[in-house]
Structure formats: C-alpha cells, structure tokens
Amino acid sequence: MHKVDAGSPLRCLMVAWLADPERGSEWAAAWGMAITAARLGPVRLLVRPDCEASIRAWCARHPEVPIEPLAVAPAARWYRRLAPVLPKGHFFDYFAWLEAAGAKARALVAKERFDLAIHAALGCYWLPSPVVGLGIPSVWGPVGGATRPPPALLPVLGARGLFERACERSILALAARLPVTRRTMRCADLVLVEGEATLAALPADVSARARIFNRAVLTQVPEVPECPRERTVLFPSLLDARKAPSLALEAFRFAPKDSVLLFANAGPEEPYLRERARVLGLEDRVRFLGRVPRARYFELVRAAGAVVFTGLNEDGGCALCEAMLLGAPVVVLAHSGPKEIIETWATDRSRVVLVPPGSPHATAAQLGEGLRRLLEHPPRARGPYLDQPSAMRFFLALLADAMRAQPADSCPRAFAPKEHAPEALAPSLEL
Numbered sequence: 001m002h003k004v005d006a007g008s009p010l011r012c013l014m015v016a017w018l019a020d021p022e023r024g025s026e027w028a029a030a031w032g033m034a035i036t037a038a039r040l041g042p043v044r045l046l047v048r049p050d051c052e053a054s055i056r057a058w059c060a061r062h063p064e065v066p067i068e069p070l071a072v073a074p075a076a077r078w079y080r081r082l083a084p085v086l087p088k089g090h091f092f093d094y095f096a097w098l099e100a101a102g103a104k105a106r107a108l109v110a111k112e113r114f115d116l117a118i119h120a121a122l123g124c125y126w127l128p129s130p131v132v133g134l135g136i137p138s139v140w141g142p143v144g145g146a147t148r149p150p151p152a153l154l155p156v157l158g159a160r161g162l163f164e165r166a167c168e169r170s171i172l173a174l175a176a177r178l179p180v181t182r183r184t185m186r187c188a189d190l191v192l193v194e195g196e197a198t199l200a201a202l203p204a205d206v207s208a209r210a211r212i213f214n215r216a217v218l219t220q221v222p223e224v225p226e227c228p229r230e231r232t233v234l235f236p237s238l239l240d241a242r243k244a245p246s247l248a249l250e251a252f253r254f255a256p257k258d259s260v261l262l263f264a265n266a267g268p269e270e271p272y273l274r275e276r277a278r279v280l281g282l283e284d285r286v287r288f289l290g291r292v293p294r295a296r297y298f299e300l301v302r303a304a305g306a307v308v309f310t311g312l313n314e315d316g317g318c319a320l321c322e323a324m325l326l327g328a329p330v331v332v333l334a335h336s337g338p339k340e341i342i343e344t345w346a347t348d349r350s351r352v353v354l355v356p357p358g359s360p361h362a363t364a365a366q367l368g369e370g371l372r373r374l375l376e377h378p379p380r381a382r383g384p385y386l387d388q389p390s391a392m393r394f395f396l397a398l399l400a401d402a403m404r405a406q407p408a409d410s411c412p413r414a415f416a417p418k419e420h421a422p423e424a425l426a427p428s429l430e431l
Contacts, residue, residue, distance in 0.1 A: 009041025010399075011113055015101050015131055016120040017094055020051045021058040021220070022294060027051070028318045030121035032218030034067055036392050037118065040399065042066040044108065046101050049073050072101045094122060102130030109134045116402060123215065123315075125185075125198050126176040132187035137402045140184060142215045144194035144315025145172065146201035147336040150357035153244070153312055161241040176201070190402035194315040195340050211398060214337055216316040217345050217391040221325045222295075224302045229378050231259040233371055234304040234328075236297065236319045237311060239267030244310040244333070247364050249273055251308065251331075253280060254368025256375050261286045264300055301326045306374040308367065309338055317341050324351075324386035329379055331370040333357060341386075348385035 014037060019030035037043050047055065047069050055069040074096035105117065117131035118139040125143040132138050149157065149165070157165060175181060185191065185202065191210040193199045199207050233255060237243040245263065252261045263273065263286070270288060277286040292300065301307060307323040308331045317338040323330050324346065332338050334354040342352055353370030357363055 010037075010115050010403075011041055012037050012043045012399075013046070013105060013108060013114045013117045013131075013134075013136075014043055014120050015046050015105065015118070015129070017048050017097055017101075018051065018121045019045060019047050020054050022054045024219075024294070024297075024322070025316075025318050026121050026123075028219045028322075029123075029215045029316060031055075032220050033118070033120045033215055033395070035065060035220060036218050036395055037399065038065050038067050039392070040396060041115075042068065044112075044114070045069045046072050046104060048097065070104070072097060072104050074100050094127075098128070098130055105130050105134060109136060116399060118399075119188075120215070123194065125193065125201060126172045126181060128178075128180040128184040129188070132184055137189045138187070139190045139192060139399065139402050140188035141192035142194045142213050143192065144198050144337070146198040147195070147313040147315050148197065149242075149312035150335055152359050153247075153357050153363060156244050156246060156312065156360055157241045190398065192398065195337050197336055198315065211401075212340075213395060213398060214316060214341055214344075215395075216318045216321045216337070217341060217386060217388060218395065219318045219321045219325070221298060221322050224298045224326055226382060227299075227303050229305050230303045231256065231375060232300075232304050232306075233259060233261045233375070234300055234307045235261065235263050235310075236265060236301070236307060236323075237309065238265050239263060239269040239273060241269060242312050243267075244312050245269050245273055246276065247310040247333070247360065247367060248308045249276055249280075249282070249286070250360070250364035251310075251367035251371060252282065252286070254365060255371045257285075259285070259305065259371075259375055262289055262300065262304075263287070264289045264292050264297060266290050298322070298326065301328050304328050305378060306331055306371050308371065309333060310367065311335075311338065314338050321386055321388075325384045325388065327351075327382045327384055329353075329374045331355065331367055331374065333363070333367070345387045345391055346385055347387050348379075348381055351379045351381060351385055 014034055016030040018026045019034055020027035021031050034043050034045050045067055049071040052069045052071040059067055074093060077096045114136050116137050117134050119129040119131045123141055123143045124145045126145055129140050185206045191206055192213050193210050194214050195212060199210055202210060233252060235245055235248045239245050277283045301323050307328045309320050310333045314337045320338050320341060329351040331353040334356045342354060346352055355366045355370060
C-alpha cells in the first residue's frame with residue numbers, strides 16, 4: 001500500500017492534453033483539477049505544447065500555487081496526417097500525444113518522487129491512459145463519453161447528425177473493448193466517471209468500484225464586476241446540432257417581446273439558425289456574436305437575464321458551472337451531466353429551471369416558459385450558487401482514497417512504492 005509521508009506534501013503527476021486557464025470546456029475542467037490538486041502539494045502538469053505559455057503566465061501571477069507545466073510534443077506518427085481531414089480527427093493527434101506523455105511520465109517517475117498520477121484530460125472512458133503501471137497510485141478520470149441524446153429529441157440532430165452519432169457509437173464501443181483500454185480500466189487504483197451514463201457503460205467489475213464526480217464543478221472563473229441584469233437570453237455553447245441551439249431559438253419565441261437572444265459562439269448550425277430566425281420573425285431580436293473573447297464572455301454571463309443550456313449529450317457542463325459561479329439564472333435541459341450537477345451542487349434552485357426532455361415542440365415550449373419566468377420575475381440573489389467548496393473537498397477526499405488503494409493484483413507495479421503515513425492528507429482537506 002502506498003502511503004504519504006506526514007512530513008512532506010503530496011507530489012502529483014497530472015496528465016492533461018488540454019489544460020488552460022484562458023479557455024473553457026475541456027481545458028477549464030482539467031485546469032480546475034490541477035488547481036484543486038495543488039492544494040495538497042506540487043503538481044507536475046503534462047500538457048500539449050500550446051497550453052504551456054498561458055499556464056506559465058498564470059503561475060507567474062500566482063506563485064503561491066505550486067503547478068509546474070511541462071509541454072509534451074507528440075511523435076510524428078503517420079496516422080497524424082488523418083487528423084485534419086477526418087471527423088474527430090484530433091483524436092489521432094491525441095493518440096500520439098498519449099504515447100509521448102507515457103514515456104515522459106515514466107522518465108519523471110524514475111528520477112523524482114511522485115505520490116499520485118492523475119489522468120485529467122481528455123476524459124474518455126474508451127481511451128487508455130499512461131498513468132497506470134507507473135509504480136504509484138493512479139486516478140483515471142473523471143471520464144465520460146457514454147451519454148446519449150434523449151430519444152424523443154433525436155430529430156433535433158438531423159439526418160447527418162444521426163448518421164454521425166451511429167458511426168461514433170460503434171467505434172467507441174469497439175475502442176472500449178480493446179485490451180489496452182480494459183487494462184487502464186482495471187489497473188487504475190481509482191476510477192472516476194462524470195455521471196451515471198458512463199458508470200453504466202463500464203464493465204461490471206470496474207463500475208462496482210468507480211466513483212462519480214463531475215470535474216466541471218472545479219471550473220474557475222475570474223472576478224467580474226457586478227452589473228444590472230439585462231433582458232438578454234445567452235446561449236454560450238457551440239452552434240452544433242449536439243448542443244441543440246435550435247431548441248434555444250424555438251424556446252425564445254415564448255420569451256418576453258422586449259428580450260434579446262445572444263448566440264455567443266460559432267458553429268455549423270449558424271446559417272440554419274439565421275434563416276429560422278428570419279422565418280419566425282425574430283431576426284431583429286436575435287444576435288450572432290461569434291466567438292467572443294473570454295473576458296467579454298464572462299461579462300455577458302454576469303449581465304444575462306437567463307443563460308440557456310440545451311445540450312443533448314452533455315457529460316460535463318463547464319459553461320453551466322461558470323454561469324452558476326457568476327450568479328446567472330439558468331434554464332437547463334434536465335439530462336445527464338447538467339442535470340446531475342444541479343441536483344448535486346446547486347445551492348439556490350430559485351435561479352434554476354430544469355426542463356425534462358420531451359418532444360422537440362414540447363421541450364421548446366417548456367424551455368420558453370422558463371425563460372419567460374426568469375426574465376419577468378428576476379431572482380434577487382446575485383452571488384454564486386454552485387457549492388464549489390464542498391466539491392473541492394470531495395475531490396481532495398477522493399485523492400486521499402486513491403492514496404490508500406491497494407494496487408490491482410493483475411497489474412503489478414514496475415517497482416515497489418515508498419511507504420509513508422496516509423493520515424497526512426487529512427489536514428490538507430480543509431478549504
């Protein structure tokens with residue numbers, strides 16, 4: 001059993017292809033994990049090369065946070081040529097990066113003391129991880145990727161989206177059964193999953209010991225000056241069929257006539273949305289802002305009368321957590337990750353409207369009713385209502401559990417871990 005020396009801080013090796021304090025989504029979730037883990041001691045963070053500069057700049061402004069980024073460049077594998085031309089092609093780059101990160105991790109562990117290895121990003125249940133077999137306790141995840149759209153809302157994806165979804169599910173099911181992936185599942189000392197959908201997708205022996213934790217709740221937001229709420233509905237997600245911006249547009253038909261819908265992102269659905277807004281007679285009240293700078297985005301959230309989230313297969317919910325941390329009222333499709341985040345971590349349900357999925361028309365009508373209610377009767381509360389302190393304590397306690405885990409019998413360590421005293425972690429869990 002690996003234990004932690006009572007006289008020394010935890011030293012963590014974290015693998016995160018995407019981790020960046022200046023970006024959202026996957027980057028923000030992994031960065032939140034790194035900042036939280038740093039409360040226990042130094043974090044050596046293996047990242048993609050384009051993430052290193054912004055992390056070093058952030059760390060220079062916050063020298064009290066012991067995070068050291070280390071850029072890892074992927075090898076020049078032949079299959080990386082497929083990345084720019086195939087859907088989800090970035091995974092080819094990621095496969096090569098994982099190989100390089102594994103080699104770097106083994107080299108670091110061979111010459112430095114680390115007490116824990118964490119795979120923070122990408123968090124996919126169907127991919128292997130280099131954090132197992134390093135001779136130190138390992139944490140795989142939180143991983144997601146098994147969420148499926150509500151059946152009643154499948155028409156929102158369109159024919160192309162349905163075809164892509166079917167192909168993707170077949171590929172993921174195959175990848176999840178590869179020996180290298182199954183080895184990761186069974187060798188990780190602590191398996192973390194984003195939600196119930198991914199838990200159900202794991203083999204029975206793995207799911208029986210897995211824990212649920214959604215890393216999106218660790219997302220960080222800057223200080224944003226308080227301002228009056230405006231009569232705006234903000235849609236912050238990609239304009240992609242899976243994010244269902246069309247549901248938000250249809251819902252906006254039921255919003256007060258003096259309100260404005262802001263699409264604060266870009267994506268392939270934009271031409272359709274523009275045309276649909278024209279057909280509905282809403283073109284004067286719908287604005288397409290494109291991708292906005294991060295600082296401006298936070299200002300829009302802070303001022304919004306409501307922020308709407310209609311993703312059909314969301315495991316996480318970083319943008320939702322950002323809105324809750326900035327105090328914005330939200331209207332949310334009650335499905336998978338966002339639903340579980342609100343039910344577990346929301347402290348003020350007066351600023352939340354959860355809409356159960358039904359037919360596209362019925363769902364849009366209920367979303368619209370939620371928008372109307374929040375805009376006509378704005379909640380008075382302004383502060384954050386995501387219980388992030390409790391979430392951070394829970395995550396740190398999970399890391400403490402990993403330190404106490406027995407290595408899997410089928411996956412012997414490369415070398416015997418050092419013996420220390422586990423009670424050392426307990427004082428560090430105070431936030």
